[in-house]
Amino acid sequence: MSVVERLKAADPEAMHEFGVALGGVLAAGDLVILTGPLGAGKTTLTRGIGEGLGVRGPVQSPTFVIARTHPSLVGGAPLVHVDAYRLADATEVEDLDLDFEGAVVVAEWGAGLVDARESWIEVVIDRPVGGAGSDDSDSDSDTDTDTDDSEEFAEAPIEPRTITVTGHGPRWQNGVLA
Template sequence: MSVVERYSAADPDAMHELGVAFGRRLGAGDLVILTGELGAGKTTFTRGLGEGLGVRGPVQSPTFVIARTHPSLVGGAPLIHVDAYRLADSSELEDLDLDFDGAVVVAEWGAGLVDARDSWVEIVIDRPIGAGDAAADDADDDVAEAPIEPRALTVTGHGPRWQNGVLA
């Protein structure tokens, strides 16, 4: 069973606030797969998600370390932020020995690499064509550096955990 929701973020602040709202809904064992081009806003969304979870920051792109753990400051689940871009397959992700059951795991570029679980959320962030060629050079994938243009988010909740919706 899958539930699809659509949202738009007019600017980086709106993207961040969507992340905050989503982060408040997450708990240990939740998996989020983020997909979008460089500069789409994956890391900005994840910063908001971390704020909503109440984890220690700053939440930055884990591009050079592959996975970064942010412990909770409020007694909740930690956030494990994964950049799966450089991983060849799911076996390399397994080698990282991530705590999928005891943490909230957000995997950027994780589509097709992270084995599906009973329930997970996939978020695809689209930005307008031609939006911010300069953003393609942004290693931090931060929409604050890209031109301020709206983003469209397609949020798909898979499995029983999300049968009543993700943010709706």
């Protein structure tokens, strides 16, 4: 069973606030798969999730370290932030020995690499590319910085992102943000 919800994020602040709201409903054992082009706002969203969970920051892109763990400051689940962009297949994810049961795992570029669980959330962020006035110079790049994509979000003309949230499995049968 899958429940699909769609919303718009007009700017990085709206993406961050969506992350805070999402972080407020997540718990240990939850998996969030993020998909979207470079500069779409995946790390901005994850930073908001971290704030919603009350974890130690700063939450930055784990591009070069593959995964970062952010312990909870409020006695809740830690956040494990994974960037699966440079991983070849699911066996490389397994080699990371992630704590899927005891943490909230957010995997950027994780579609098809991180095994789906009984319940999980998929977030697809679409941003306009190639349109009049848009700068999609980073859309073909295979290099990301270890800072965050909020800077890329801010560098592109401010155009709303369309966010599609799909809750899979029994945990999310009534919707993710319900």
